[in-house]
Amino acid sequence: MTLPPFLNHEILGNSIGQYLLAGFILLVGAALRRLMSRLLSAILFRLTKRYTAGVTERELHDLLIQPLSVLLLLATLYLAFGVLRYPLPPDAVPGVEPWPKVAMLRVFLLGIILTVTWVVLRLVDFALLVVQRRNELRQTATATRLDSQFLPFAKDLLKVLVIIIGVLVVLGEVFNVNVTALIGGLGIGGLAVAFAAKESLENLIASFTIFLDQPFGVGDLVTAGDVSGTVEKIGFRSTRLRTAEKSYVTVPNKSMIDKPLDNLSLRTSRRVGFTLVFDQKTTSAQLHAIIAGSIAAMQAHPLVTQDVQMKFNALTPAGREVTVQYFVDTTSYDEYLDVKEDLNYRLVEMVEQHGGVFAGAPVVAPPTKP
Numbered sequence: 001m002t003l004p005p006f007l008n009h010e011i012l013g014n015s016i017g018q019y020l021l022a023g024f025i026l027l028v029g030a031a032l033r034r035l036m037s038r039l040l041s042a043i044l045f046r047l048t049k050r051y052t053a054g055v056t057e058r059e060l061h062d063l064l065i066q067p068l069s070v071l072l073l074l075a076t077l078y079l080a081f082g083v084l085r086y087p088l089p090p091d092a093v094p095g096v097e098p099w100p101k102v103a104m105l106r107v108f109l110l111g112i113i114l115t116v117t118w119v120v121l122r123l124v125d126f127a128l129l130v131v132q133r134r135n136e137l138r139q140t141a142t143a144t145r146l147d148s149q150f151l152p153f154a155k156d157l158l159k160v161l162v163i164i165i166g167v168l169v170v171l172g173e174v175f176n177v178n179v180t181a182l183i184g185g186l187g188i189g190g191l192a193v194a195f196a197a198k199e200s201l202e203n204l205i206a207s208f209t210i211f212l213d214q215p216f217g218v219g220d221l222v223t224a225g226d227v228s229g230t231v232e233k234i235g236f237r238s239t240r241l242r243t244a245e246k247s248y249v250t251v252p253n254k255s256m257i258d259k260p261l262d263n264l265s266l267r268t269s270r271r272v273g274f275t276l277v278f279d280q281k282t283t284s285a286q287l288h289a290i291i292a293g294s295i296a297a298m299q300a301h302p303l304v305t306q307d308v309q310m311k312f313n314a315l316t317p318a319g320r321e322v323t324v325q326y327f328v329d330t331t332s333y334d335e336y337l338d339v340k341e342d343l344n345y346r347l348v349e350m351v352e353q354h355g356g357v358f359a360g361a362p363v364v365a366p367p368t369k370p
Helices: 016-051 057-082 099-138 141-173 179-196 198-213 253-257 284-300 333-353
Strands: 221-224 227-234 238-242 248-252 261-263 270-278 309-316 319-328
Touching: 016 057, 057 099, 099 141, 141 179, 141 198, 141 227, 198 227, 198 248, 198 253, 227 248, 238 253, 248 253, 270 333, 284 309, 284 319, 284 333, 319 333
Parallel strands: none
Antiparallel strands: 221 227, 221 261, 227 238, 238 248, 270 319, 309 319
């Protein structure tokens, strides 16, 4: 089969036929890259299906479809421009590639390395998702607590390692840097780097301390210094807390371990303590009856521990002070408030039942008979 003569006509060192072939490769690659990306991710899922319990094929597609599409697009560009010859300028030196061609090849290589790094990062996300789902299937509280703390940390650690390797490959392959000598030179400048990154290194070491010692975990309510909140994430450098005001506070890991830390979630019970001040007209008999009845009411509550204290503590010009203290057997703040409210009502009812009057309360005279 003979080609039409016009296809052999050359423009900038390439025939029209070569340009048409390159354009055809680009069109086919652009049209099929989405389909090929799905095919590649489907093949990967089939190969790893026995190890990916709890993870769907759709989730793998969502993670890989975009980076694989970019990688296939770059491969298509390489094939398309591979059929073309780069036009040499008149002053070109034989055997030496012109600098525009070298620059284009290095930009292309940079894109390939960055895209491959992107794919590997998504594979790290997929691997950690598989581990998380497998542990959720075990449904053990200890595993869930450990995983919620360790998995995000391991994910960040692996991603940092992948990015470092990617940067070293870029330096070596794209910029022709002697990576071995660079790593060796880091030993000389390591002291200076350590001083410059002192805070970051301290926080990194603190993150390992938090993981190994486990003074708190994700989901715990903690107080560190002046900050209180629920732990939502433990990262490389910092711990994220959700405060009672629903604000999102980032605390350096070093601050979480070098200050007294109160893990409120590990309390066995919550303390309630306050003082009641009665009017001077409240008699001792009324006080005895109010205290005895209130203690019985508090001890009868199913969520109140038996170490209930209610004492006639002091006589002051303001009135007769009675201190109240008890512990609610719960770690839930909402349940703690419910118990506290219920017992406050009972204490008020007991005072009203025995005719006691709080200091400062207006005295209502009984209605007179007409």
